[in-house]
Structure formats: structure tokens, C-alpha cells
Amino acid sequence: MKRLVIILSLIICHISFSIAQERIILLNEGLWQADNGRVTYFQDGKVVSNQWFRDVNGSKLGDTPNDIIQVNENLIAIAINWSNVVQFITPEGKAVAATEDIPNNRKLCTDGRYVYVTSYGHECETTNGTQYFEKGFVAKIDISNFKCIAACEVGYEPEGIALYDGRLFIANTGGYAGTGEDHEYETTVSILNAETMQVENTIDVGQINLYGKLSQSGRYLCINSPGDYYETPAACIIFDCEKALQGDEDCFVKLEYASTYSCTTLDGKFMAIGSRYSYITNEYTFNYVTIDPEEVMLSMGGSGVEERFPGTVLTDIKKMTMPYGIYVNPYTGYIYGTDAGSFEGAGYLYQWSPEGELLGKYKVYINPAHFLALAPEGYWSSIESIQNSKFKIRNREEVIYDIMGRRIDSSLFTYNQ
DSSP states (O other), rough: HHHHHHHHHHHHHHHHSSOOHHHHEEEEOOOOOOOOOEEEEEEEEEESSSSSHHHHSSSOOOOOOEEEEETTTTTTEEEEEGGGGEEEOOOOOOOEEEEEOOOTTEEEESSSSSSEEEEOOEEEEETTTTEEEEOEEEEEEEETTTEEEEEEOOSSSSSEEETTTTEEEEEOOGGGGGGGSSSOOOOOEEOOOOOOOEEEEEOOSSOOOSSSOOEEEEEEEEEETTTTTSSSSOOOEEEEEHHTTOSSOOOEEEEEOOOOOEETTSSSSSSEEEEEEEEETEEEEEEEEOOOHHHHHTTTSSSSSOOSSSHHHHHHHHHHHHHEEEEOOOOOOOOEEOOOOTSEEEEEEEOOTTTOOOEEEEEESEEEEEEEEETTTTTTOOOOOOOOOEEEOGGGGGOOTTOOOOOSSSGGGGEOO
């Protein structure tokens, strides 16, 4: 009997440890215009490859990859900015398609049927012909054929994009104002109907240059503003999409912190590293905050911000040469950060436990910046609660999903033979 118990225990241990739990795809931007962007694949405490895309496909990725999202169980989209390509790959890294009709593409979001892309460009080739724009635009890609089927003008140099209740929320930067173009910095968030691709509203948040990827926690967005790098200081906007759709003027709060690199935690808060650069001093200054968006909105900024990260995460980040990214695996709660160093040589990937214990530091490639966690092997969850035969949900009512497969607590899943 004891022998049988031992054998069963060994089988269970083998099942537990043979299933990859931590699977991270990391985009390394490389050097702008050097055409040397790379993909790092990290699995269970080991860098499997720092040139994963080339290993799988026999070709390079492109110039300055700028964003990555999972569209569905079989498809991942990567915005490769200076190559003017949206590359589609499988979770195994195999290139399956590319859309080349969206120049100067920036950030991505999806509803599982279409991929939406922001662009600083002024023209877009769609299935209805070429469209021209004075400002920037948002493009809509049909993943059934990977063609751009529609595009809509928004503000100058649109950046972050998020989907909520059938609407697209786009943060406009006007960032080229700082390079001499004939327009001012933008201060607006455009709201588009995702189905019709028409602008329904534009919200002025009173803060210039809304730059970077948006972090989203349900109805709330975390929007970064680096200011103008001179007199206008950096700030962070907490934006309530639900209030905006209801026409409530108090749909955002400005916080006196930068949120250059931010992510969403398992409990729905935002972790943010603020990197403030000044052309006057030629120096960077940093802030590190955890933001509870619900409390911030309820108090209109009076509370809800803590200068605290779990465990040693904050101490470890402060030792970095140049923090360049922060991420929480939405399936497991493990925390990741990157250090770009000098911006010219290989950077480093850091991994912490959900409690903030440093687990490792790994050499990656130049300017490691953008993360995507793959679901642990054996199951997938998308916008609906889809149950894999190998896993069961202990309490379905306690599990919340979004289109990226993100849920609140991975402990709600248990292995089911």
C-alpha cells in the first residue's frame, strides 16, 4: 500500500512540475533604426532564448517592436513600429501573417475578433481604399484575413488604446509638437465606437502628451503624461471609462506622479514606475507608486496612492541603472521588471515571487520593454469562462476574465485529471 502511495505521489509531482507555469514573452526594442528588435522567451526560471523569433522562423523580427497582446488562444499580435508591420505569431512563436498597411504603428488592443492599432501616420490602406488623415488614426484589422478593414482619425500622435464596453479609448499625445511639427501637444482621450469606427466623444483631461501603453483594471485606465520635459511636469491620469460613457465630467483624476511604466496587479491596482526626464538638467528622477483606482476616483485623488511595492521589489528596482518595464503575470502573480542599463547594451530581466522575493536576474537584449504572459500549459481562458478538460474552477463566480485571459486569482484553478 505504501509503495502505491509513493508511486501515486511521484506521478502527481511529475504532472505538477511538467506543466510550465511561468511563460513570458518579452519584447526587446533594440536600437531605433538599427532593425535589431528581438524576442526573449522565458519559462520557469530560465531564459530559453534571447532570439526566439529568429530561432522559430529563421528571420529577424524587425525595427523597434513597441507592443504585444494575445488575441485568442492561437494568436498573438506584435506592433513593430519602425518596420511598419503588425506581426502575428502563434504562442509557439511561429509567424503566421503580417499586416503592412499601418505605418508608424504604436499600441494594440483586441476584442478577440479584431485587432485595433494606433498610428502616428497620415494614411492607411484599407479594404475600401486608401484613407488620408491630417492627424493620427486608429486602424481595425480583421483577423480572419489580416486585412485592415477600417480606420478613423483621432488626435495627433495617438498612443495607448484600450477597450471597454464596446468602445475604444485612445490617449492622444501630440508628441511631435516637441520636434517642431505645426501643432500643439494633445490633452485628450478619444472615445470610438469599436463596431462603427466613429468618434463618439473626446474628453479633455487638461494634461499634455498622454504617452505610453495604457494599463487597464476593469473600468479604470492608468494614463501616463511625461509633460514637455521642460516646464510642464509629468503626471498620471486615472480615467474612469464607465463615468465617461455616462457623460460624467468627473471621469478622471490627475495625480502628481509619473506612470511611465505601469501594470495591473491581481487585486486590480496599478503598479507604476515614473521616469521623469528634464532637458534642463539632462537628468532622470523617479517615483514608485501603487495606485488603487477605485479609491482614487472615490476620493478624487485625496487617497489611494502608496509609495510601496511588495517585498524587496522597490529596493531592487532602485538599484537598477535604468528601470524600463514592470509587469505582473495575470495568471500567477509573479512580478517582473527590466533594466535597460545604458540603452545600448544588453539589459536585464528581474523576477520576483508574488510576495516580492527576488528570484533571479537574467541577461536579455537591448532595451527590454514589453511583456506578455502565456497561460500555464494545459488551459486557456479568454473573454468568457472557458473550462479546459484538465482544469476545473472551484468557484466560477469568483473568477473574472478579460479578453487577454487575465483573471484575479490563479489559485481558483485546480488540476483535474
